[in-house]
Amino acid sequence: MPHVKCLQCRECKSEYPIEPLNACEFCFGPLEVSYDYDSVAKSVSRKSIESGPNTMWRYHDFLPVDRESAVDISTGFTPLIHAKNLGRQIGLDHLYIKNDSVNPTFSFKDRPVSVTTTKALEFEFEVLACVSTGNLMGSVAAHGAKAGMETMVFYPADLEQGKILGAAVYGPTMVAVEGTYDQANRFCSELADAHRWAFVNINMRPYYAEGSKTLGYEVAEQLGWKAPDHCVVPGASGELHTKIWKGLEEFEAIGLIDKAKTKMHLAQAEGCAPIVEAFESGNNQVKPVRPKTIAKSLAIGNPAAGPYSLEVLRDTGGTGVFAYENSIVDGIRLLAETEGIFTETAGGVVISSLKRLVRQGKIKKDEVTVAFVTGNGLKTLEAMGDFVAPIETKPDLDTFQTKLSNRRD
Numbered sequence: 001m002p003h004v005k006c007l008q009c010r011e012c013k014s015e016y017p018i019e020p021l022n023a024c025e026f027c028f029g030p031l032e033v034s035y036d037y038d039s040v041a042k043s044v045s046r047k048s049i050e051s052g053p054n055t056m057w058r059y060h061d062f063l064p065v066d067r068e069s070a071v072d073i074s075t076g077f078t079p080l081i082h083a084k085n086l087g088r089q090i091g092l093d094h095l096y097i098k099n100d101s102v103n104p105t106f107s108f109k110d111r112p113v114s115v116t117t118t119k120a121l122e123f124e125f126e127v128l129a130c131v132s133t134g135n136l137m138g139s140v141a142a143h144g145a146k147a148g149m150e151t152m153v154f155y156p157a158d159l160e161q162g163k164i165l166g167a168a169v170y171g172p173t174m175v176a177v178e179g180t181y182d183q184a185n186r187f188c189s190e191l192a193d194a195h196r197w198a199f200v201n202i203n204m205r206p207y208y209a210e211g212s213k214t215l216g217y218e219v220a221e222q223l224g225w226k227a228p229d230h231c232v233v234p235g236a237s238g239e240l241h242t243k244i245w246k247g248l249e250e251f252e253a254i255g256l257i258d259k260a261k262t263k264m265h266l267a268q269a270e271g272c273a274p275i276v277e278a279f280e281s282g283n284n285q286v287k288p289v290r291p292k293t294i295a296k297s298l299a300i301g302n303p304a305a306g307p308y309s310l311e312v313l314r315d316t317g318g319t320g321v322f323a324y325e326n327s328i329v330d331g332i333r334l335l336a337e338t339e340g341i342f343t344e345t346a347g348g349v350v351i352s353s354l355k356r357l358v359r360q361g362k363i364k365k366d367e368v369t370v371a372f373v374t375g376n377g378l379k380t381l382e383a384m385g386d387f388v389a390p391i392e393t394k395p396d397l398d399t400f401q402t403k404l405s406n407r408r409d
Helices: 037-043 046-050 056-062 084-090 110-122 135-147 161-168 181-194 205-210 213-222 239-253 274-281 306-316 325-339 345-359 377-384 397-408
Strands: 004-009 031-035 080-082 095-099 127-131 150-156 173-177 230-234 263-269 320-323 369-373
Touching: 031 037, 031 205, 037 056, 037 239, 046 056, 046 213, 056 213, 080 213, 084 095, 084 325, 084 345, 095 213, 110 127, 110 135, 110 205, 127 135, 127 181, 135 150, 135 161, 150 161, 150 181, 161 173, 161 377, 173 181, 205 239, 213 239, 230 239, 230 345, 239 263, 239 306, 263 274, 263 306, 263 345, 274 306, 274 320, 320 325, 320 345, 325 345, 325 377, 345 369, 345 377
Parallel strands: 095 369, 127 150, 150 173, 230 263, 230 369, 263 320
Antiparallel strands: 004 031, 080 095
16 A cells, blocks of 8 residues: 555654554554555546446545455445425525435444454454444444454443344344443443454544545535535544545645635534534633433544544634534434435434524525435434324225315314
8 A cells, every 4th residue: 555654643743653553652642544645646536536436445545455355335425415405495505415324334434444344354353343322333243244253342321222233133242331432432442452352443543534534535526526615514523524624635635626615514412512612612622521412323422533623623614513402303304304314313413503504604505515414314213202193094085084184274
């Protein structure tokens, strides 16, 4: 991989070899993959990308793994839908939904996990593991099965049943941990030190994070090789927010798109909004919170990439915005009723936050805006409550017509 240079600390810029490392030994800052963009530019063009597979692997030159050994379950190149109905309702002419809920395990997590599983095999790990708020463990279980690896997934015990079953079907070892995600994450960090396991979002995190960049690449390509004016991204750890922006910056750096002037907005739930709270108060550090939200996939009270997400917000002129808890299900239903897309609670946070941004004048009517839907609604049915009120009728035309008329009245 001549295009991959090293791992580099995001704080002190110390360099490390390409190994399963995630923290700098000097300042304890997080590590990320560093690339030789001159090398990438020599091998990549719009034409070469367009001739690639209709998956995230059309962008393999930007990823830190060997394409030939990819653990690929056909992730990526998901629809970018011009949401005319929703846009008309909230006042936007050029609103697009990036629907990543149609990936193989029904969330964007298939992107980072595909990269990480491939790298874990390159490092000759035999056990693939993760700590998850739900979507990640389903993806890890599926990729572990595809790769023939022993797989272990750790998760907070109060997780939605749909996500538990959606992971269990692939046959991993399921470990329900008492407490919050942050408590489970600290426990798994100890396990990663004690065992030679590939924890995708701990010791393998530098490689895991890179997979999310492909959302930025896809949006730019699908818009006709240009960056949007606005992106509205759900925020948990903050990593997705930073990596979509990194993807746009990389396309700009090697000349695939013109200068990216995108405002990168971050959407969190009212009951777990530590990054938004830091943004609104002008702080550079994120104060941890104890999550209390129905958006469990976003319930990370101590977000690892929080400070870097703040940097992206400020560097791009974006806004940190939270969705009121009582508006999240309304956001889910609005997207379903206008565009036929059933998203999970994280998507409800995005749609609710998008409406707030428009009302606040942060997004103008004629600006190209992309809202990211990252998970499928069938995973969080419990959050919807009992809102179904059917017409109950005998199989009789007159009875039905009467009841239908009464309903319409």
